[in-house]
Amino acid sequence: MPGSDRKAVTSSTTFKALRVLEAVAASPQPMGLSDVAEAVGFDKSTTYRMLNTLAEAGYIVRDDLAKRYSLSYKVVYLSRNLLAENEVMRLSHQMLERITAETGETTHLCVLDGQQTVLIQKVKGTQLVAVDFQIGDRSPLHCTSIGKALLAFQDVRFIEEVIAAGLPKMASNTLTDPEAFRKELHLVRAQGYAIDDHEFSDSMRCIAAPIFEPDGHVGMGISLSGPDTRYTLQRLEELRGPLLRAAWDLSERLGGAPWK
Amino acid sequence: MPGSDRKAVTSSTTFKALRVLEAVAASPQPMGLSDVAEAVGFDKSTTYRMLNTLAEAGYIVRDDLAKRYSLSYKVVYLSRNLLAENEVMRLSHQMLERITAETGETTHLCVLDGQQTVLIQKVKGTQLVAVDFQIGDRSPLHCTSIGKALLAFQDVRFIEEVIAAGLPKMASNTLTDPEAFRKELHLVRAQGYAIDDHEFSDSMRCIAAPIFEPDGHVGMGISLSGPDTRYTLQRLEELRGPLLRAAWDLSERLGGAPWK
DNA sequence: TAATGAAGTTTCATTTATTGAAATAGCAAA
DNA sequence: TTTGCTATTTCAATAAATGAAACTTCATTA
The missing domain is CATH 1.10.10.10 (Winged helix-like DNA-binding domain superfamily/Winged helix DNA-binding domain)
Known part of the structure; x- marks a missing residue:
């Protein structure tokens, strides 16, 4: 089939x-x-x-x-095995807390599920104005930083399936041209993180990085999102360091091999 | 039907x-x-x-x-509305953290769901040896402290349905006689908390208290559980104060009317 | 107080879907 | 190449589901 x-x-x-x-x-x-x-x-x-x-x-x-x-x-109850308190969830939570302690921003852990991402962990920052995502929330792959950060590290067949499923315009900067989108994924793969600059919503920007498993597979990642009034491109640049360090450290602790 | x-x-x-x-x-x-x-x-x-x-x-x-x-x-994703970050969940989490800060013990928030309880929130304590319940875990009503704490405040018809469904022996002190069980619920209702002293498991003791909603209804409660080597009857007595204060404060903050 | 209207529940002839034994396909291991 | 096992498909027989219509319940209105 x-x-x-x-x-x-x-x-x-x-x-x-x-x-x-x-x-x-x-x-x-x-x-x-x-x-x-x-x-x-x-x-x-x-x-x-x-x-x-x-x-x-x-x-x-x-x-x-x-x-x-x-x-x-x-x-x-059915979700128990998905959300169980295990080493991965514990280490991930520690990393989210670390980023939030360093930056004051709300941090999210998401998994790839079908052709979407699902938020499974979240540590709230100190900022009053924040993007209010809930555990269980699903997001598209083609126009979110976490979606691109995970997709860029999937095999080409899956990437083409996502492209074939369509790249609907969600905000003023959504990439809807397949070729431009493929280029963007190449860039994400090369630099090891993704940015969403008004691709998903015209009032929000995000930055996200993948987490590597021991076999090199990428099934989850960390992201930070916020209102574009605070999340300027400069702010994203400031957040990049703490994000990448945490993502790298988490990958290493999980036995993953980043950027092989 | x-x-x-x-x-x-x-x-x-x-x-x-x-x-x-x-x-x-x-x-x-x-x-x-x-x-x-x-x-x-x-x-x-x-x-x-x-x-x-x-x-x-x-x-x-x-x-x-x-x-x-x-x-x-x-x-x-389906669970979103059940586990949503709302005022109840936020206040509840604060109370769990308060108890844990005061006692060092792992604290649980459970809801009544059918004829069982479900763990929906948990704050881990500092003790290395702890009872490792997961979010989503379900527990019986008749032989757990949280089960008795919630059941005691339900209407008589529901209580009789639970009794009619059976009181299977789970540990050495499980109450299996319906009349003894009704007396126990009277006691729980009078004192405002419940204790499980080897009713659910012969290696664990627990103490729990109900949370009251504005209409007087009880749908959730807080519990502390631990290995019986640390959770002596004296220890349960020490935990009673912080537990009841937190349960009372949470009920009040939610607009509930404890012990009407 | 009776009538009305809407939501919930039941009935059952007809239609549709499901079932599962058997056959076929795929693939790893011997 | 053969064997054995899992996965997938087929399709006649069977069972289940369907939904229009009728019935029940209850709140609202006149």
């Missing part, structure tokens, strides 16, 4: 159930049956059956009095 | 898919098709279809070379 037009065999009923789960998860407050049915576009009786199923399986909780549904903590 | 023998209408196909998801999530390393099929007990072709579905929906990632499946960070 990979690279093929023919889709893999799948289960349409399961897709429906997952759509219902996502609708409930996305809502900041409990939802009624009609709300969910409207959000997912399924018949009420189909939606009702899926809600019952998810509740019985423990993924959502039904408030029997209000007849409303909300997400259960079971999904947090 | 509540209280009825008749089950709600559900989707058996969805249950199968969720079982597959849970099997992949539970594995510390990527699994092949045959591994998953064996773990869930479904035919390989059924399992194959569910894996394809979960992969296409983004919940698991397929390594095309090794033909192995692992959990995606999408479940972390």
